[in-house]
Amino acid sequence: MDKITQYALDQISLVIKNNERVEKKLELLDPALFLASLNQIRNSRLQRVMRRLLGIPLEKIPVSLRTFLTDLLKKARNPKKELPVPSEISFKYGDFLIKECHAGILYPENKKYYIGVTHDVDNRIGYRYVPEMINVLKKNRIKSTINFLTHSSYKLEKSLVEDIRKEGFEVGLHGDIHDMGLAFRGRRAIRRRLERSLDYLGFQPFGFRSPSLSLSYDLLGALDDLHFTYDSTFQTGSSLYRSTEYPYIYKLDQYNLFEAPLFIQDDYFFRESRLSEKESLKIFTDLIGQMKKYSGAAIINLHPHIVRFRKYFFSGVLEFVSGEKDAFSGPLYTLIRFYQERRKAREAV
Numbered sequence: 001m002d003k004i005t006q007y008a009l010d011q012i013s014l015v016i017k018n019n020e021r022v023e024k025k026l027e028l029l030d031p032a033l034f035l036a037s038l039n040q041i042r043n044s045r046l047q048r049v050m051r052r053l054l055g056i057p058l059e060k061i062p063v064s065l066r067t068f069l070t071d072l073l074k075k076a077r078n079p080k081k082e083l084p085v086p087s088e089i090s091f092k093y094g095d096f097l098i099k100e101c102h103a104g105i106l107y108p109e110n111k112k113y114y115i116g117v118t119h120d121v122d123n124r125i126g127y128r129y130v131p132e133m134i135n136v137l138k139k140n141r142i143k144s145t146i147n148f149l150t151h152s153s154y155k156l157e158k159s160l161v162e163d164i165r166k167e168g169f170e171v172g173l174h175g176d177i178h179d180m181g182l183a184f185r186g187r188r189a190i191r192r193r194l195e196r197s198l199d200y201l202g203f204q205p206f207g208f209r210s211p212s213l214s215l216s217y218d219l220l221g222a223l224d225d226l227h228f229t230y231d232s233t234f235q236t237g238s239s240l241y242r243s244t245e246y247p248y249i250y251k252l253d254q255y256n257l258f259e260a261p262l263f264i265q266d267d268y269f270f271r272e273s274r275l276s277e278k279e280s281l282k283i284f285t286d287l288i289g290q291m292k293k294y295s296g297a298a299i300i301n302l303h304p305h306i307v308r309f310r311k312y313f314f315s316g317v318l319e320f321v322s323g324e325k326d327a328f329s330g331p332l333y334t335l336i337r338f339y340q341e342r343r344k345a346r347e348a349v
């Protein structure tokens with residue numbers, strides 16, 4: 001058995017012995033070990049250099065050309081356009097937890113699992129769709145998390161941000177520009193870029209998702225320095241990148257941050273692969289549904305610039321989410337607040 005598995009299992013069995021609750025066990029798993037193994041694979045030297053070189057210039061060209069170029073990069077990475085998700089999900093830690101523990105206490109309202117709908121607003125095409133997207137979500141009685149860029153090809157209007165928050169949606173940060181190399185620029189440089197965004201926003205968002213999911217210790221450190229409550233950049237359902245096999249929200253104690261790992265996103269289906277909306281909807285919702293057996297967190301990313309032109313898929317996913325009576329589906333910060341409060345209550349005992 002490898003070191004990580006052994007460590008996780010030791011911690012878990014220790015807690016089971018002490019008759020503690022599942023939530024405590026999740027916090028005991030040391031995600032630094034996951035992160036260490038992630039870095040070996042995700043942050044290969046070539047990838048870091050490419051991302052650092054291309055990140056800022058790519059942001060300065062028109063969206064259509066940028067999409068064309070990033071499509072080429074994606075094609076180089078995945079020439080056969082294979083769908084980068086497993087058909088059957090499998091989480092070794094999840095299996096163990098569910099077998100050994102009573103799982104029903106992980107989520108508010110006694111729900112069995114979590115579906116976190118999030119939207120990264122990457123460009124102007126997506127941004128223009130946001131008001132209509134909010135209406136569609138409201139019709140389906142879903143409150144989601146919307147991650148904006150502050151200095152990108154669209155001008156983020158503060159009145160829109162305010163309206164969205166008033167409606168009970170969460171506004172998170174996705175960066176100043178969509179710099180795919182952000183995580184690889186050093187802690188101080190990252191912090192400066194994030195500070196620029198915070199100044200613009202004028203409030204402290206709870207969460208952050210890194211552009212193009214670039215990830216490093218420096219990035220997590222900078223988020224911690226700037227008092228973010230959670231990061232949502234680790235992956236659990238992509239086979240293109242090493243996923244953490246741990247589809248739960250947990251505390252990254254060394255950074256004073258929660259991690260809310262991303263499960264799957266729409267561009268796997270429509271950019272990495274070229275499935276029809278109907279096929280995509282079936283696989284997408286099937287994967288989310290499989291999370292129930294792990295009592296896991298299915299955090300999904302629906303880009304407004306993608307779902308805007310795929311209404312069949314979008315409304316199908318939303319109908320599925322609102323029809324899942326066993327799932328808690330509030331915005332991410334509501335779930336993290338729930339964990340924070342429980343933690344406080346436990347410490348007070």
Ligand SMILES: [Zn+2]
Nearest residue numbers: 120122211212
């Ligand atoms: Zn993005």
